[in-house]
Amino acid sequence: MKVRKIITIVDETLIEGGREVSPSARTAVVAAIIDNPWAGQGFVDDLSAGIDAVASDLGALLAPRVIEALGAPLEAYGKAAIIGLNGEIEHGSAIIHTLKFGDHFRKAANASTLLPAVEKRGPAGVAFDIPLKHFTDATIRSHHQSFEVRIADAPHPDEILIALAGAAQGRPQQRLAALSTEL
Template sequence: MSVRKIVTIVEEIRTEGGRALARPARIAVVAAVIDNPWAGQGFVEDLAPGIDAHASDLGALLAPAVLDALEAPAEAYGKAAIVGLDGEIEHGSGLIHTLKFGDHFRKAANATTLLPAVEKRGPAGVVFDIPLKHITDATIRSHHQSVEVRLADAPHPGEIVIALAAAAQGRPQQRLAPLSTEQ
C-alpha cells in the first residue's frame, strides 16, 4: 500500500447557539491518501485481491490514529472513501465496506454498530461530509451528526482518500427527544 500522506483534523467546539458548552465537544478525522490499487487497469472484475491486500492495513493504520487524535473515548464514529477521477466509487467502497477494515475501528472503540459511510468520486479539494452515529446504538439521535472534510491536494486522479472520524460526544447543545418518545 502506497500512502502519500496522512492528514489529521481535530475540531473542538466551545460555544454553540450562543452558549458555552459545559465541556468542549471534540471531533477528530484521520485520512490516508493512498494510491488507488486498481488505477490504470481498466475495469477490474474481481476487486477481492486488492481488498485483501489493503483493507485490513488501512483499518489498522487509521483506527488507533483517530482515537489518539480524539484524546477521549469515542461515542460516535464514521468512515469515508473519496476516489480520484480516474477511479470508480466501487474501488473506495471495496476498501471500507469490509470487516477487514471496519473491525479495527469497532474493536478499538468498543463499538457494535455499523459504521456510517460516505463514498464519492471527485477532484482534489472536493468537500465531503462524514456521517457519524453512536458506537453502540444507531437510534440515539443526539449522536447523529456529520463532519465536513476537505483536503486541498487530494485525491489526485489515481488516488483514494480513506478516512475515519470519531466524536467524543453527541451534537453540541443537542436537545431532541429520544426516538422512543415517538414510538
C-alpha cells in the same frame, strides 16, 4: 499499499448557540491518501486482491490514530472513501465496506454498530461530509451528525482518500427527544 500522506484534523467546539459547551465537543478525523490499487487496470471484475492488499492494513493504520487524536472516549463514528476521478466509486466501497477495514475501528472503540459511510468521486480538494452515529446504538439521535472535510491536494486522479472520524459526544446543545418518544 502506498500512502502518500496522512492528515489529522481535530475540531473542538467551545460555544454553540451562544452558550458554552462543557465539556467541549471534540471530533477527530484521520485520513490517508493512498494509490488506488485498481488504477490503470480498466474494469476489474474481482476486487478481492486489492481489498486484501489494502483494507486491513489501512484500518489498522487509521483506527488508533483517531482514538489518540480524539483524546477522549469515543461515542460516535463514521468513515469515508473519496475516489480520484480516474477511479470508480466501487473502488472506495471495496476498501471501507469490509470487516477487514472496519473491525479495526470497532475494536479500538469498543463499538458494536456498523460505521456510517460516505463514498464520492471527485477532484483534489472536493468537500465531503462524514456521517457519524452512536458507536453502540444507531437509534440515539443526539449522535446523528456529520463532519465536513476537504483536503486541498487530495485525491489525485489515481488515488483514494480513506478517512475515519470519531466524536466524543453527540451534537453540541442537542435538544431532540429520544426516538422512543415517537414510537
